[in-house]
Amino acid sequence: MSVKKKTYCRNCGAVCGIELEVAANRVIAVTGDRENPESQGYFCVKGLTSMDFHNGEDRLLACRKREADGSFVDIDGESLIDEVAAKLREILDAHGPRSVAFFNGTHGYGTLSMPLTKSLLHSIGTPNVFSTMTIDQSAKWINHGRMGLVPTWKYSDLEADVLMVVGNNPIVSHMGKPWTGIRNNAAGRAIREARKRGMKLIVVDPRITETARNADIHLQINPGDDAMLFAGLIHLCINNGWYDKAFCERYTCQFEELERAVEPFTPELVAKRLGLEQARLREVARLFGTAKKASCGSGTGSNMSRNSNLSVQMLEAFNAICGGFRKPGDEVPNPGLLSGGIPPVFSVIPANRTWEAEPKAVSDASIGQTYGEFPTGILADEITSNSPDRIRALLVLGGNPVMAMGDPDKTVPAFESLDLLVTVDPRMTDTARLSHYVVAPALPYERHDCTMINDASYHRPFAQYAPPALTPPPGVLPDWELIWGIAKRLGYQLELKPAIFGASFSSLPDGYKLDMENKPEPEHLIEEMCRQSLVSFDELKAHPSGYAPEIEPVVIREPEEDDGARLSLMPEDVAAELAAELEEYRPGGEFPLLLSTRRLLETMNGSFRDAGKTRKRYAVNPLFMHPDDIEAHDLEGAEKVIVESRFGKVSAALRKDPTMKPGVVALTHMWGSALDEAPNTPLGSYTGRLVSLREGLQTINAMPRYSGVEVSVSAA
Ligand SMILES: Nc1nc2c(c(=O)[nH]1)N[C@H]1C(S)=C(S)[C@@H](COP(=O)(O)OP(=O)(O)OC[C@H]3O[C@@H](n4cnc5c(=O)[nH]c(N)nc54)[C@H](O)[C@@H]3O)O[C@H]1N2
Ligand SMILES: Nc1nc2c(c(=O)[nH]1)N[C@H]1C(S)=C(S)[C@@H](COP(=O)(O)OP(=O)(O)OC[C@H]3O[C@@H](n4cnc5c(=O)[nH]c(N)nc54)[C@H](O)[C@@H]3O)O[C@H]1N2
Ligand code: SF4
Ligand SMILES: [Mo]
Numbered sequence: 001m002s003v004k005k006k007t008y009c010r011n012c013g014a015v016c017g018i019e020l021e022v023a024a025n026r027v028i029a030v031t032g033d034r035e036n037p038e039s040q041g042y043f044c045v046k047g048l049t050s051m052d053f054h055n056g057e058d059r060l061l062a063c064r065k066r067e068a069d070g071s072f073v074d075i076d077g078e079s080l081i082d083e084v085a086a087k088l089r090e091i092l093d094a095h096g097p098r099s100v101a102f103f104n105g106t107h108g109y110g111t112l113s114m115p116l117t118k119s120l121l122h123s124i125g126t127p128n129v130f131s132t133m134t135i136d137q138s139a140k141w142i143n144h145g146r147m148g149l150v151p152t153w154k155y156s157d158l159e160a161d162v163l164m165v166v167g168n169n170p171i172v173s174h175m176g177k178p179w180t181g182i183r184n185n186a187a188g189r190a191i192r193e194a195r196k197r198g199m200k201l202i203v204v205d206p207r208i209t210e211t212a213r214n215a216d217i218h219l220q221i222n223p224g225d226d227a228m229l230f231a232g233l234i235h236l237c238i239n240n241g242w243y244d245k246a247f248c249e250r251y252t253c254q255f256e257e258l259e260r261a262v263e264p265f266t267p268e269l270v271a272k273r274l275g276l277e278q279a280r281l282r283e284v285a286r287l288f289g290t291a292k293k294a295s296c297g298s299g300t301g302s303n304m305s306r307n308s309n310l311s312v313q314m315l316e317a318f319n320a321i322c323g324g325f326r327k328p329g330d331e332v333p334n335p336g337l338l339s340g341g342i343p344p345v346f347s348v349i350p351a352n353r354t355w356e357a358e359p360k361a362v363s364d365a366s367i368g369q370t371y372g373e374f375p376t377g378i379l380a381d382e383i384t385s386n387s388p389d390r391i392r393a394l395l396v397l398g399g400n401p402v403m404a405m406g407d408p409d410k411t412v413p414a415f416e417s418l419d420l421l422v423t424v425d426p427r428m429t430d431t432a433r434l435s436h437y438v439v440a441p442a443l444p445y446e447r448h449d450c451t452m453i454n455d456a457s458y459h460r461p462f463a464q465y466a467p468p469a470l471t472p473p474p475g476v477l478p479d480w481e482l483i484w485g486i487a488k489r490l491g492y493q494l495e496l497k498p499a500i501f502g503a504s505f506s507s508l509p510d511g512y513k514l515d516m517e518n519k520p521e522p523e524h525l526i527e528e529m530c531r532q533s534l535v536s537f538d539e540l541k542a543h544p545s546g547y548a549p550e551i552e553p554v555v556i557r558e559p560e561e562d563d564g565a566r567l568s569l570m571p572e573d574v575a576a577e578l579a580a581e582l583e584e585y586r587p588g589g590e591f592p593l594l595l596s597t598r599r600l601l602e603t604m605n606g607s608f609r610d611a612g613k614t615r616k617r618y619a620v621n622p623l624f625m626h627p628d629d630i631e632a633h634d635l636e637g638a639e640k641v642i643v644e645s646r647f648g649k650v651s652a653a654l655r656k657d658p659t660m661k662p663g664v665v666a667l668t669h670m671w672g673s674a675l676d677e678a679p680n681t682p683l684g685s686y687t688g689r690l691v692s693l694r695e696g697l698q699t700i701n702a703m704p705r706y707s708g709v710e711v712s713v714s715a716a
Pocket of ligand 2: 105107132135136300304404405424425427429442443444598604607669687688
């Protein structure tokens, strides 16, 4: 006998509603939940693969401990917590709070354990919080810190006349809404609907992506050329009066500095450098600058490329001068629910440059924190530094930083030198293999979760609570219990605060103090975490397909008085970075091609890479290359190639792909292995070998270059 249970998929930011068919505590079928008012039945192959993942394909069914000889043995959850807590106590007593650190991975964000871990770290007194945010898009945080921010944010595909989508492919990544305004699930349909009502879509991407194919205008530039492009567009807009003068006067400062800084970026120069028609640039500048509601934003592409901080800064300055924000009088389609909603008054949060304040990194005094985190680009240095305050113990939650960070010659020895590495992951990833303890966690359909972290990812106010649909296998340890158990043994009081993306523990008001004697009920914890929600927990529970309440429309009001806060359009450090961009950049010589990032529908970073359904479609991650490049590099007929950068090489299977820009190749990340010596493994090609954590890092956030890496490709 089987039963149907409603829940939502937790594999990616689309968080689609799904329906599980469960028999004997196993999932036997997964379908999209048509009654979910937000996703309306939409789901993808990864939602389907999650069935095999829960049922055991590729899954750890018990926690593990590494023995002296390097082999792993099973360990029960309580013993694991005892041993980890004792080791932590020893390290803390000997070396103080800064010896302990936390890395929050992709699958940590939506869990109860993420906010609880932040509370634990706060009790310990360590500032060492790291996450994937600083290896995928911290340029956005640096932009907030240098320019400022408008909390009522930008237009989405529901409202915009023009949307400009830069380095973002939401049709595959299902992640557009918070960045570029494109709906996360069913992005293709959302784009088609928006264009039918008249919206124009401009895409900036080196590849003819699934999203670019649906665009009115596609600017196919090289990775890393975004700053040049946006400097040129700003130049055109200012010189032709195609910008929002009233908005600039009231809400921005440093306009003259901006005007001066972009002066040399003439349409002639920019068109020549980017290989675009001047008329095209002019068309884009005019379309965007004269539209009533136009917004421009970036995904991860330009945030991972050459000059990522400058690129995002220029893109956001372009958006700001054109008034690319919802303004007084505009309605906010989704003001948020579980996180309590946003204030309905237009405001600017001015540049705050938090990284200039204490605390600083121990390996580099020029690096401080943004949004309460240190950049992951320096994590290896923070471990190997000779400072007495170096990191000696690291907890990794739902991530695989050894692979994700790249530069294995630096990353792997750093992780190997830790006194304590604990990884919470259902698979024996590279990071798990280097760990002293691997915690086999309960998987999503076995957990209590709610969509608080996804609050801003929905188009309309929406929230969902998911109680467990399955009982976890006996050997696993739900990750929040790990954190609670450690805190209890170390004598700390945990405090649960809302899971709000990017909010540091101390920036949030007081939370709920957990019972540290008797293990709390996780459902009760979710209820307490949602205390500031605009809908009651009972209402949430009464809507198993998710709750989309009718709420009073939020219309943005003018602020009553001028608080003096302005968006800084061209700070001095940005002007210096932009001036340097005038110097011509051109890959060439030994490494004439640019390696770009690319995501596959079947995988979520390293997750599902080894799943049967994925391998059927992708035996390995191929190197995508334009047919003209294949010919130009004498690779016609080659099956295997060697991809080499100044930092390392990998072999890869070659795949012809006319959607690539000639001169640009792409290889998906998190395949292969950072640990195996051979440059190629049956698991695929590890792109991290081609990147460097030693040179070319951005200032302020130490962001490495994962896109626009100079490479050569030759026959194997
Ligand atoms: N199916 C699937 N979905 C995912 C993931 C996955 O692995 N698979 N990963 C998830 C994660 S962790 C994230 S962060 C999001 C990312 O979501 P997205 O940012 O949408 O990621 P991509 O699909 O890689 O799209 C980035 C685009 O940037 C382009 N690009 C590369 N370099 C540059 C550049 O310098 N300038 C410009 N303008 N464009 C550039 C690439 O060609 C690519 O099309 O996706 C999430 N969703
Ligand atoms: N060269 C190169 N490097 C890159 C990128 C690139 O484009 N090129 N992209 C970057 C990006 S965007 C990111 S976000 C990072 C990825 O960085 P990570 O987040 O470190 O990598 P993932 O592979 O997503 O790791 C997620 C882990 O969570 C585990 N997991 C799955 N479900 C659960 C669960 O329910 N609970 C727990 N506890 N664990 C679970 C999975 O098994 C997986 O090992 O890599 C970055 N690195
Ligand atoms: S798009 Fe796919 S992976 Fe993402 S939430 Fe929906 S079903 Fe899950
Ligand atoms: Mo990411």
